[in-house]
Amino acid sequence: xxxxxLLLPVSLLxxxxxxxxQQLEHAATDATALTLPPxxxxxxxMLAPMPPAPRLIATWEETxxxxxxxxxxxxxAYDEVLRAEGQVRTALAANLxxxxxxxxxxxxxxxxxxxxxxxxxxxxxxxTLPGFTPQQSATLAGAFTNALEQSVQGLGVTPSxxxxxxxxxxxxxxxxxxxxNYKTTKINVEAARLSYEDMKRTIALxxxxxxxxxxxxxxxxxxxxxxxxxxxxxxxxxxxxxxxGAATRLDVIRAQQDVETARATLVTGDExxxxxxxxxxxxxxxxxxxxxxxxxxLDGLVKAAxxxxxxxxxVEDRADVAAARTRxxxxxxxxxxxxxxxxxxxxxxxxxxxxxxIPASAGTTVTSWNIGAVLTVPLWDGGVxxxxxxxxxxxxxxxxxxxxxxxxxxxxxxxxxxxxxxVAEASEMVARNARTLAAENDRLxxxxxxxxxxxxxxxxxxxxxxxxxxxTLALRQFDLVKARVTAILALANCPW
Numbered sequence: 001x002x003x004x005x006l007l008l009p010v011s012l013l014x015x016x017x018x019x020x021x022q023q024l025e026h027a028a029t030d031a032t033a034l035t036l037p038p039x040x041x042x043x044x045x046m047l048a049p050m051p052p053a054p055r056l057i058a059t060w061e062e063t064x065x066x067x068x069x070x071x072x073x074x075x076x077a078y079d080e081v082l083r084a085e086g087q088v089r090t091a092l093a094a095n096l097x098x099x100x101x102x103x104x105x106x107x108x109x110x111x112x113x114x115x116x117x118x119x120x121x122x123x124x125x126x127x128t129l130p131g132f133t134p135q136q137s138a139t140l141a142g143a144f145t146n147a148l149e150q151s152v153q154g155l156g157v158t159p160s161x162x163x164x165x166x167x168x169x170x171x172x173x174x175x176x177x178x179x180x181n182y183k184t185t186k187i188n189v190e191a192a193r194l195s196y197e198d199m200k201r202t203i204a205l206x207x208x209x210x211x212x213x214x215x216x217x218x219x220x221x222x223x224x225x226x227x228x229x230x231x232x233x234x235x236x237x238x239x240x241x242x243x244x245g246a247a248t249r250l251d252v253i254r255a256q257q258d259v260e261t262a263r264a265t266l267v268t269g270d271e272x273x274x275x276x277x278x279x280x281x282x283x284x285x286x287x288x289x290x291x292x293x294x295x296x297x298l299d300g301l302v303k304a305a306x307x308x309x310x311x312x313x314x315v316e317d318r319a320d321v322a323a324a325r326t327r328x329x330x331x332x333x334x335x336x337x338x339x340x341x342x343x344x345x346x347x348x349x350x351x352x353x354x355x356x357x358i359p360a361s362a363g364t365t366v367t368s369w370n371i372g373a374v375l376t377v378p379l380w381d382g383g384v385x386x387x388x389x390x391x392x393x394x395x396x397x398x399x400x401x402x403x404x405x406x407x408x409x410x411x412x413x414x415x416x417x418x419x420x421x422x423v424a425e426a427s428e429m430v431a432r433n434a435r436t437l438a439a440e441n442d443r444l445x446x447x448x449x450x451x452x453x454x455x456x457x458x459x460x461x462x463x464x465x466x467x468x469x470x471x472t473l474a475l476r477q478f479d480l481v482k483a484r485v486t487a488i489l490a491l492a493n494c495p496w
Contacts, residue, residue: 053291060304070285177340194323217273227467251456417490438469
């Protein structure tokens with residue numbers, strides 16, 4: 001009991017001293033807080049927002065319009081379709097009638113002309129032309145000869161010059177190889193069209209990613225300016241505390257270092273935005289920066305992009321796999337084309353010739369017209385067909401391997417695209433939690449620093465962590481949008 005009575009005054013004395021010290025500390029803190037001048041307005045040229053791009057995109061339909069008119073990759077794929085259609089017409093022409101005309105003029109420089117009769121009455125008998133009487137046929141032949149003679153007199157033509165006119169027509173009757181090749185080229189057109197459709201899907205995915213990249217870069221550039229402004233505010237706080245004697249020169253230097261780091265991040269982010277705009281411009285066929293409007297709805301843009309394509313049931317229905325499968329059929333038919341070269345062919349031929357001596361009064365005229373059929377049996381060509389057969393078989397095997405490789409890549413791409421959505425969602429959640437913690441840490445650190453607790457190093461570290469967390473969250477959010485677009489377009493065809 002006596003011990004308790006003795007300890008009571010001591011306890012009261014200690015409590016009184018502690019309370020007094022705490023009151024003095026709060027008073028000093030309140031005095032410091034009250035003596036801090038209000039934060040000035042931060043005015044820095046680097047905080048000015050990035051100027052808009054020369055060309056802005058507002059809708060997905062505008063994007064498709066630019067792609068149709070200016071995309072070089074899309075135009076190249078379309079030209080491949082036109083080239084394949086031209087090959088079809090060329091293959092068909094090999095089965096149709098061909099007519100060729102020839103004209104020969106001969107001038108005798110030396111030698112005897114005894115073989116040429118100079119008697120006007122020795123002209124050859126002119127055959128009757130279809131639809132004309134013999135007299136009319138002779139009159140037409142004479143008129144043609146006289147006109148030809150008059151047209152060449154100005155060229156210094158001497159007697160016994162000779163003009164030979166001819167025409168030949170060939171109609172294939174039996175040519176299995178040419179008809180088989182015609183069918184092969186028609187199938188090849190389908191392969192080219194499928195490649196064209198797959199190019200649309202690839203371009204749509206690429207442009208959608210470029211649009212998202214521009215929006216992401218603009219968001220990051222905006223966050224960089226917010227972070228730089230916050231760094232400048234902390235620098236001003238450190239300087240004011242230093243002026244009041246509550247901070248050291250080291251605190252000011254650390255704040256200045258933080259500002260320079262934020263400036264460097266801002267400069268890098270602005271350049272990334274310019275490059276993203278340029279990449280979008282090149283994708284749309286414009287050699288300039290292309291941006292997006294401020295009121296652009298990303299969800300609406302993505303929905304419009306997805307509406308322009310349709311989902312397929314399996315990988316086998318994707319355009320690139322279907323094109324590779326069609327090319328295997330074409331390669332197999334190319335092998336059959338070589339086999340058909342070993343078969344005989346039958347052609348119907350007809351030729352007409354007109355042989356006249358100028359002047360007509362000094363010589364003879366001969367006219368002939370014949371028709372016949374030609375059977376061609378290939379016996380030996382030095383091994384050309386056997387070499388072509390080996391090449392065609394090798395190309396067929398390459399087409400099969402290309403199909404298998406394309407199918408495997410498509411399966412993996414679809415699986416990765418689907419999995420990337422889950423990964424992106426998890427990454428976005430983690431980044432959001434990290435950003436929340438970083439913001440709370442920065443708030444508490446700044447509050448403590450104002451109240452005289454903590455160091456400037458803690459203040460700078462918390463600020464840098466918050467800036468990084470803000471940028472990471474923005475990147476993860478847009479990565480999620482990109483993953484969803486990729487997951488849908490990975491198994492789709494785009495017939496826009």
